[in-house]
Amino acid sequence: MSNFIQPLNVDAGVRASLIEKISLFKNKKILVVGDVGVDEYILGAVKRISPEAPVPVLDVESEDKRLGLAANVAQNVVSLGGQVKLISVVGSDQGAEILQSLLKQSKVSSEGLVYDSSRPTTRKTRIMSGQHHLVRIDHEVRKSLSASSEAQLFAVVEKSISDCDVVVLEDYAKGLLSQTLVEKIVALCKSKNKFLMVDPHQTKFAEFYKGVDLIKPNYSEALALTKIHEDHIENPAERVLTVGRELQKMTGAKQVVLTQGQDGMTIFSQGEVTRVPTFARKVFDVTGAGDTVIAAIALGVAAGLPLTEACMIANFAAGVVVGKVGCVPCEVGELITSIKTVS
Numbered sequence: 001m002s003n004f005i006q007p008l009n010v011d012a013g014v015r016a017s018l019i020e021k022i023s024l025f026k027n028k029k030i031l032v033v034g035d036v037g038v039d040e041y042i043l044g045a046v047k048r049i050s051p052e053a054p055v056p057v058l059d060v061e062s063e064d065k066r067l068g069l070a071a072n073v074a075q076n077v078v079s080l081g082g083q084v085k086l087i088s089v090v091g092s093d094q095g096a097e098i099l100q101s102l103l104k105q106s107k108v109s110s111e112g113l114v115y116d117s118s119r120p121t122t123r124k125t126r127i128m129s130g131q132h133h134l135v136r137i138d139h140e141v142r143k144s145l146s147a148s149s150e151a152q153l154f155a156v157v158e159k160s161i162s163d164c165d166v167v168v169l170e171d172y173a174k175g176l177l178s179q180t181l182v183e184k185i186v187a188l189c190k191s192k193n194k195f196l197m198v199d200p201h202q203t204k205f206a207e208f209y210k211g212v213d214l215i216k217p218n219y220s221e222a223l224a225l226t227k228i229h230e231d232h233i234e235n236p237a238e239r240v241l242t243v244g245r246e247l248q249k250m251t252g253a254k255q256v257v258l259t260q261g262q263d264g265m266t267i268f269s270q271g272e273v274t275r276v277p278t279f280a281r282k283v284f285d286v287t288g289a290g291d292t293v294i295a296a297i298a299l300g301v302a303a304g305l306p307l308t309e310a311c312m313i314a315n316f317a318a319g320v321v322v323g324k325v326g327c328v329p330c331e332v333g334e335l336i337t338s339i340k341t342v343s
Helices: 012-025 070-079 094-105 147-163 179-192 219-226 236-251 289-302 307-321 332-341
Strands: 029-034 036-049 056-069 083-090 113-115 122-129 132-139 166-170 195-199 255-259 265-269 272-276
Touching: 012 289, 012 307, 012 332, 029 070, 029 147, 029 289, 036 070, 036 083, 036 094, 056 070, 056 094, 056 122, 070 083, 070 094, 070 166, 070 289, 083 094, 083 147, 094 113, 094 122, 113 147, 147 179, 166 179, 166 289, 179 195, 195 289, 219 236, 219 255, 236 255, 236 265, 255 289, 255 307, 265 307, 272 307, 289 307, 307 332
Parallel strands: 029 083, 029 166, 036 122, 083 113, 166 195
Antiparallel strands: 036 056, 122 132, 255 265, 265 272
């Protein structure tokens, strides 16, 4: 295997070519399977301490609700020009109603949702003053699906897989993806010749995702998945090489995309290792950036782009959303502007 290739060339010609290829995303069909949720924001100002307890009092100025987790991946697929089928499990509650309404606004179908009254729909409520988080309130359970709900979910996957170009597993460790379900989806994708990629969770072990075509962890997730202790490797570049190659070996993935925040991403593919730089003008909030990245990579793969080009587009898209607060999709116009102007 090679050592690092220098960061990819992103001159004016490359940028023009990337912009041209975004049009190939149009109508590509992505199947997203994973945990979904609603992100709620209560925003205001703190001007006093409560007389009842030594805690700040927030004078509420606005409230906002957004799609979170795999639902954010789905809305990014749509905002970037693709089509999406979202498959997940939600409760029979107000959270599910809010989620459905937000999906409709984002032009994402809710037909792939399975309802389970024994589980709440995941909701994360962030209480914020300016850019500062005061507290987060979670409504969720992280236990495994019931046998019945898992069977219903897999039946929807089986029914939907023929009409898609790429399958994405989004694991947020809320209980939706069991080892058995992952194995069944891997086998189904192989039998139907569908490209399968996964955004993993660091609480799992690498072999949990064995058989996927592409895995996209961030660096800390990759360390946790492989159980590698980075302190044992002095050279930072060698650490990345070791972790990426070990993850590729443990999962059998043909490709690994290792995201590294401000250091961009490293691609392991067919014996080559390539670095893609970060493209961001400002960074306000990294929430949801990984969702945007995997949505863009999935569309790039579906459109037949080389992985390096899909990843460059994905990094430009991530650069757009980190300049905003919370989970927000990247629109095609914003992506094109970013590619033209951000260095």
